[in-house]
Amino acid sequence: MHVNLKILRYNPEVDKKPHWETYNVECEPGDRVLDLLNHVKWYVEPTLTYRRSCAHGVCGSDAMLINGRNRLACKILIRDLTKDGGTITVEPIRGLKVEKDLLVDMDPFFESYRAVLPFFINDDPVPAGERLQTVEDRERFDQGTKCILCAACTTSCPIFWVNGRYLGPAAIVQAHRFIFDSRDKGTSERLNLLNQNTGVWRCRTAYNCTEACPREIPVTQLIEEVKRAIMYQQA
Amino acid sequence: MYRGREGQWAWLLHRLSGLAILAYLMLHIVSIGSMIFGEEVYMSIHEIYDLALFRLGLIAVVGGVLYHSLNGLRVILLDMTGRGIVYQRQLFYATLVLTLAGMAFTAYKVIPRVLGGY
Amino acid sequence: MIRAKTYNDAKQQSHTNAELNWWIFMRISGVVLTFLILGHIWMTYVQVSEKDATFDAVVFKLQQPAWKLYDWLILSLSLLHGANGARYSIEDYVRSRPNRFWVKSIFYTLIAALFVFGTVGLFSI
Amino acid sequence: MQHHRYDVIVVGAGGSGLMASLYAAKNKNVSVAVISKLYPTRSHTGAAQGGVGAALGNVSEDHWEWHMYDTVKGGDYLADQDAAEIFAKDIIDAVYELEHMGLPFSRLPNGKIAQRKFGGHTKEFGKAAVERACYAVDRTGHMILQTLYQQNVKAGTTFFNEFQVLDLIIEDGVCRGVVAYEISTGEVHVFQAKSVVLAAGGYGRVFKITSNALSLTGDLMSIYYRKGLPLEDLEFYQFHPTGIAKLGILITEGARGEGGILRNDSGERFMERYAPSIKDLAPRDIVSRAIYMELREGRGAGKDKDYLLLDLTHLPRDVIEGRLPDITDFSRTYLGVDPVTAPVPIQPTAHYAMGGIPTTVDGECLANSSTTVRGLYAAGEVACVSLHGANRLGTNSLGDLIVFGKRAGIAAARYAQDAQFEDLPARADGAALDEIERLKSGHGTENAARIRKELQETMMDNVSIYRTDETMSRQVEILKELQARYRNVSVTDTSTKYNTELMEAMELGYMLDVAEAMTASALNRKESRGAHAREDFPDRDDENWLKHTMAYRDLSRPGEVNIGYKNVVLGKFEPKPRVY
Numbered sequence A: 001m002h003v004n005l006k007i008l009r010y011n012p013e014v015d016k017k018p019h020w021e022t023y024n025v026e027c028e029p030g031d032r033v034l035d036l037l038n039h040v041k042w043y044v045e046p047t048l049t050y051r052r053s054c055a056h057g058v059c060g061s062d063a064m065l066i067n068g069r070n071r072l073a074c075k076i077l078i079r080d081l082t083k084d085g086g087t088i089t090v091e092p093i094r095g096l097k098v099e100k101d102l103l104v105d106m107d108p109f110f111e112s113y114r115a116v117l118p119f120f121i122n123d124d125p126v127p128a129g130e131r132l133q134t135v136e137d138r139e140r141f142d143q144g145t146k147c148i149l150c151a152a153c154t155t156s157c158p159i160f161w162v163n164g165r166y167l168g169p170a171a172i173v174q175a176h177r178f179i180f181d182s183r184d185k186g187t188s189e190r191l192n193l194l195n196q197n198t199g200v201w202r203c204r205t206a207y208n209c210t211e212a213c214p215r216e217i218p219v220t221q222l223i224e225e226v227k228r229a230i231m232y233q234q235a
Numbered sequence B: 001m002y003r004g005r006e007g008q009w010a011w012l013l014h015r016l017s018g019l020a021i022l023a024y025l026m027l028h029i030v031s032i033g034s035m036i037f038g039e040e041v042y043m044s045i046h047e048i049y050d051l052a053l054f055r056l057g058l059i060a061v062v063g064g065v066l067y068h069s070l071n072g073l074r075v076i077l078l079d080m081t082g083r084g085i086v087y088q089r090q091l092f093y094a095t096l097v098l099t100l101a102g103m104a105f106t107a108y109k110v111i112p113r114v115l116g117g118y
Numbered sequence C: 001m002i003r004a005k006t007y008n009d010a011k012q013q014s015h016t017n018a019e020l021n022w023w024i025f026m027r028i029s030g031v032v033l034t035f036l037i038l039g040h041i042w043m044t045y046v047q048v049s050e051k052d053a054t055f056d057a058v059v060f061k062l063q064q065p066a067w068k069l070y071d072w073l074i075l076s077l078s079l080l081h082g083a084n085g086a087r088y089s090i091e092d093y094v095r096s097r098p099n100r101f102w103v104k105s106i107f108y109t110l111i112a113a114l115f116v117f118g119t120v121g122l123f124s125i
Numbered sequence D: 001m002q003h004h005r006y007d008v009i010v011v012g013a014g015g016s017g018l019m020a021s022l023y024a025a026k027n028k029n030v031s032v033a034v035i036s037k038l039y040p041t042r043s044h045t046g047a048a049q050g051g052v053g054a055a056l057g058n059v060s061e062d063h064w065e066w067h068m069y070d071t072v073k074g075g076d077y078l079a080d081q082d083a084a085e086i087f088a089k090d091i092i093d094a095v096y097e098l099e100h101m102g103l104p105f106s107r108l109p110n111g112k113i114a115q116r117k118f119g120g121h122t123k124e125f126g127k128a129a130v131e132r133a134c135y136a137v138d139r140t141g142h143m144i145l146q147t148l149y150q151q152n153v154k155a156g157t158t159f160f161n162e163f164q165v166l167d168l169i170i171e172d173g174v175c176r177g178v179v180a181y182e183i184s185t186g187e188v189h190v191f192q193a194k195s196v197v198l199a200a201g202g203y204g205r206v207f208k209i210t211s212n213a214l215s216l217t218g219d220l221m222s223i224y225y226r227k228g229l230p231l232e233d234l235e236f237y238q239f240h241p242t243g244i245a246k247l248g249i250l251i252t253e254g255a256r257g258e259g260g261i262l263r264n265d266s267g268e269r270f271m272e273r274y275a276p277s278i279k280d281l282a283p284r285d286i287v288s289r290a291i292y293m294e295l296r297e298g299r300g301a302g303k304d305k306d307y308l309l310l311d312l313t314h315l316p317r318d319v320i321e322g323r324l325p326d327i328t329d330f331s332r333t334y335l336g337v338d339p340v341t342a343p344v345p346i347q348p349t350a351h352y353a354m355g356g357i358p359t360t361v362d363g364e365c366l367a368n369s370s371t372t373v374r375g376l377y378a379a380g381e382v383a384c385v386s387l388h389g390a391n392r393l394g395t396n397s398l399g400d401l402i403v404f405g406k407r408a409g410i411a412a413a414r415y416a417q418d419a420q421f422e423d424l425p426a427r428a429d430g431a432a433l434d435e436i437e438r439l440k441s442g443h444g445t446e447n448a449a450r451i452r453k454e455l456q457e458t459m460m461d462n463v464s465i466y467r468t469d470e471t472m473s474r475q476v477e478i479l480k481e482l483q484a485r486y487r488n489v490s491v492t493d494t495s496t497k498y499n500t501e502l503m504e505a506m507e508l509g510y511m512l513d514v515a516e517a518m519t520a521s522a523l524n525r526k527e528s529r530g531a532h533a534r535e536d537f538p539d540r541d542d543e544n545w546l547k548h549t550m551a552y553r554d555l556s557r558p559g560e561v562n563i564g565y566k567n568v569v570l571g572k573f574e575p576k577p578r579v580y
């Protein structure tokens, strides 16, 4: 089959503004969008720029706006997007500065990540073996541990687009992972950080994040759990 | 436009309706409050409200308030219960249906009056 | 080059409950307002015609203390709720710090003025 | 040019690099920085699924000796037994240490770390399979990578992300730093260092069907090899039996550990014929060869009879979805097959390099069979301490990263603490700049992607699961031709910012050179051992070949490879025939 791959391109050294370019590509219905991008880059237009690595949805490199929704290019198949002769649009994710073509500046994203103390805190003396944890306690924070920091959620959030100071759903998911870990002792610090104007209270439950997450993390639900945790803690 | 789903549109409508009814409220305070300047001032403002256009516009105000308040309740359900999140989509459609029903009822009440000049 | 923020950097950030309190207020006032406002609309507009909201009718209604209180509650709660709601929007869309300051100052002044005006109106009858 | 100075530089931010930086930085006398061409959390350690093996004995009795035995036997007795002993002992505490860093292991009902069976891991020296793989659902590598990155954030490690290392500065047998290209600006930076730890991962991308990331192109192995320094045991490359058909995406051995069964077209559990005692849980080389034989004898499934089936349908839904959620998702996403109700099409996939830069048990890089390159260390898949010998057991790579990443980090810091900064040669970045210049301003007409495609296809045909003199000799010639064509590659993107075309072209150069060393090593070894299976020499030959290969590029005769050898460290376990 053939599809038209319509890509929003931008080369900072030449272009003033991003512009669309369309490539007619031959493909199989089971191909990934990443396969088409690779095809264009390798054989048609080598200057096309984007990040990629694992090619199966576990490294978080290639979140893009594909047919109007945030997707991992390596985890969405052509047959789920269009039919023979159809068009697929690909744009960079929103709310982060576009550096070149589909590649954006991820630094602000990782800065928000680092701001929520995304690491295990427990200064008690360590036992000889493992710290014990029940199966239920382990399950409690399982969802957040799946996160691959792809930024699909944060850059689908309408609040983040207009207000870059919002830490964003990805950072909150990371915080959630530790807040609800029975072994962690940093809960109150993290809750205090998220209790700020830039934290969970910016979330207006727009739900795009949950729908965008390629790891099927119920992001909005986790954010709401953090909101409630803050409320109960302060009460 | 980002192809978000129900949640995104629910939020956008909530914000727009909230700001719209805030604007309306501010005008409403001025018009009703104008009472303290006496009957004449009050009635001169009030006559504007009597125009058919404004009276029909009130159907929109009812829609806005209804949507905003019902969706507000939806948001509160999302915030407070896990169930709210599971059914957020259905709740959004319920909100829309109830809002439209409320607007229809208002229209049914108001339009005959406007046509009848009452 | 990225230098990871340390634990202590983050620890030192200050902390208040203001946003939490506003969040709770929005929800409580929202629930209360649902009844107050829908009731208000029902009684003064849907059930009766806009034409009936004559000067005399309004004065008559507002002379009763219960209605005075009812309307004043709507006035204050919805102004506060609406003002905070608008603050959310301002903080989202007005991104430069100085601009945000001006927009907020003017907006809050307007809300305060309306509140005073509405209150004086209600209680002068 | 920008110039930086750190006592210790770590190249690569996968499990081994992050472990090295964490432990190097615990030495307060040294400054540490990590250079990585990917954001750390994008490293391929994050793709590892099944688990990390350690004899904790949480489910049933287990001992480090048993683990060591399995490792040595799994490696077809080519593993160095000093490394295997250190490993089997240290990994136990290392796993606890990871747990103390917050790693969210799955749990047993008694609250301890959950463990499951994995290929080749047995109790009482081969009697029966044992639960040794400690796991975090089916994303153990992801959790290791995340946890180690988190700990580095906590420790305030300095990262140079999206900096691609193009050269090592080695003069007079002393490593003095690295040269790296800042992808975002196109600037070349020189990092002066007292010691350098290489942790840049594998090179699976030289094969067409692989579980490896597009970024795994053997950069640092090649850079090392181009200096006339040896690469050890490159002929041993592991093909994992269960890659998703055609795509190569991995389905963890944990799927078989949980009870999954391999079947051929007629539904037969064919592993019963190849490894009667442990069947589907035999080591990977054996299972991959069995699959290859089944396919060759026409018992494959599908219309082209080119894949086999991994059957999980007899397992309860909650075991599949609960303990293997990611692979369930892969199968549903990429194949449209739900493993709960239908068997999953699989085929062997190029997976792991047992060989690499030769090191001592402290990670010191070897310049030949005995002397080290001072100040240079390596760990992880890029290195070869020869823990894995001729074939790696599942779960032993993550363990390798943790144990030897840590040892390399500590050793590099200890060395740097007493060493002085050595002078840099004039134009330290010269070679890198020249190469960039050549690719950017060249008038060559060759397209890098086409050469890469041919490389991957021919390596898959000629140097994969089964090898013969004929196929490999052909590959040697093909590689020479591809290398010649590579010299005519030029990139069309001349921009400075994010010139990924340029970086991909560089990577192709590296791939061609590791492929050269690999093919030469494989052609040279005239026996079958572990993952190296020759049809023309089907038996293991301990008399002549119980030794490590050291492949040196002949710097005076381009395209020629000199082969040397290094002794295998024997010890506790005498080489025996390897049957399961």
Ligand SMILES: Cc1cc2nc3c(=O)[nH]c(=O)nc-3n(C[C@H](O)[C@H](O)[C@H](O)COP(=O)(O)OP(=O)(O)OC[C@H]3O[C@@H](n4cnc5c(N)ncnc54)[C@H](O)[C@@H]3O)c2cc1C
Pocket: D011, D012, D013, D014, D015, D016, D017, D035, D036, D037, D038, D039, D040, D043, D044, D045, D046, D047, D048, D049, D050, D051, D052, D053, D140, D141, D163, D164, D165, D166, D199, D200, D201, D202, D211, D212, D213, D216, D219, D220, D250, D252, D351, D352, D379, D380, D381, D382, D394, D395, D396, D397, D398, D399, D401
């Ligand atoms: C799909 C899959 C599943 C696996 N499952 C298991 C398992 O269950 N158990 C197990 O024990 N093992 C498993 N393995 C093997 C194991 O995961 C890898 O061998 C291991 O993660 C390699 O880690 P590493 O730290 O050496 O390198 P990687 O994690 O690959 O990291 C390489 C790093 O080097 C950097 N780098 C590379 N080149 C350059 C350059 N030129 N300049 C700068 N930086 C560079 C990269 O940016 C990256 O940060 C699996 C492997 C795969 C592919």
Ligand code: HEM
Pocket: A203, A204, A205, B011, B014, B015, B017, B018, B019, B021, B022, B023, B025, B065, B068, B069, B070, B072, B073, B075, B076, C026, C027, C029, C030, C031, C033, C034, C035, C037, C038, C078, C079, C081, C082, C083, C084, C085, C086, C088, C089
């Ligand atoms: C009638 C009952 C009402 C209910 C139940 C209600 C409920 C809510 C809730 C829960 C929010 C918070 C939304 C969030 O945090 O995501 C909100 C926001 C808001 N409300 Fe109301 N409200 C009501 C009436 C009003 C009125 C009368 C006004 C106008 C004066 C108003 C203006 C706003 C505004 C502007 C916002 C901000 C919207 C945003 O930030 O997206 N609301 N409302």
Ligand code: SF4
Pocket: A146, A147, A148, A149, A150, A151, A152, A153, A154, A169, A170, A173, A212, A213, A214, A215, A216, A217, A219
């Ligand atoms: S929560 Fe999901 S969408 Fe967001 S960064 Fe993590 S994996 Fe990506």
Ligand code: F3S
Pocket: A156, A157, A158, A159, A160, A168, A169, A202, A203, A204, A205, A206, A207, A208, A209, A210, A219, A220, A223
């Ligand atoms: S899209 Fe944004 S508003 Fe909240 S629910 Fe998700 S973070």
Ligand code: FES
Pocket: A051, A052, A053, A054, A055, A056, A057, A058, A059, A060, A061, A062, A063, A072, A073, A074, A075
């Ligand atoms: S390339 Fe790794 S997530 Fe897509």
